[in-house]
Amino acid sequence: MRYNLDFKIKVIAYYRQGHAGIATVKKFGLDKKIVSKWTYQYQSGGIEAIKPKASKTKYSSDFKHQVITFMLEQGLSQSETALKFNISSPALSSLWHKAYRQYGMSGLTPKRQGRGAMTKPDITRKPDDDKTTAEIKRELAYLRTENAYLKKLDALLREREQTATKQGSSKD
DSSP states (O other), X not given: OOOOHHHHXXXXXHHHTXXXXXXXXXXXXXXXXXXXXXXXXXXXXXXXXXXXXXXOOOOOHHHHHHHHHHHHHHTOOHHHHHHHHTOSOTHHHXXXXXXXXXXXXXXXXXXXXXXXXXXXXXOOOSOXXXXXXXXXXXXXXXXXXXXXXXXXXXXXXXXXXXXXXXXXXXXX
């Protein structure tokens, strides 16, 4: 669940006024770990550290390496490391460490996700007489596919027009 900044500040202020962690947890209906996390984040980084993130943070491979190195050298837990470096999820440091052990620095580089953009095949702009048989076949396959697509699109548009005119005439 996401909490807004005002709510987090209220919880931290209540706790810092001297109320026990259990009293704070009961008053606001939160988990004890959340209250201690927010309090530590606020103490170490101020308001910026507790602001909700607007979008998914992207971390560079150098930053990931720095985090892993620091975590191992200092013997910190995932949670302590996440708080120290203001990382959204403690599990990230564990994932980075595993990727680094398996693949080295290349395991820390961000991977492109999703499907690649559709690109036109490599159709050369040579005169037809200068094209090889393979180039002509590739161009022919592309044009056949494009032609079939346009025919289907045309049929779909005609069908929609007919449906629209049928619905319009039945309402009169």
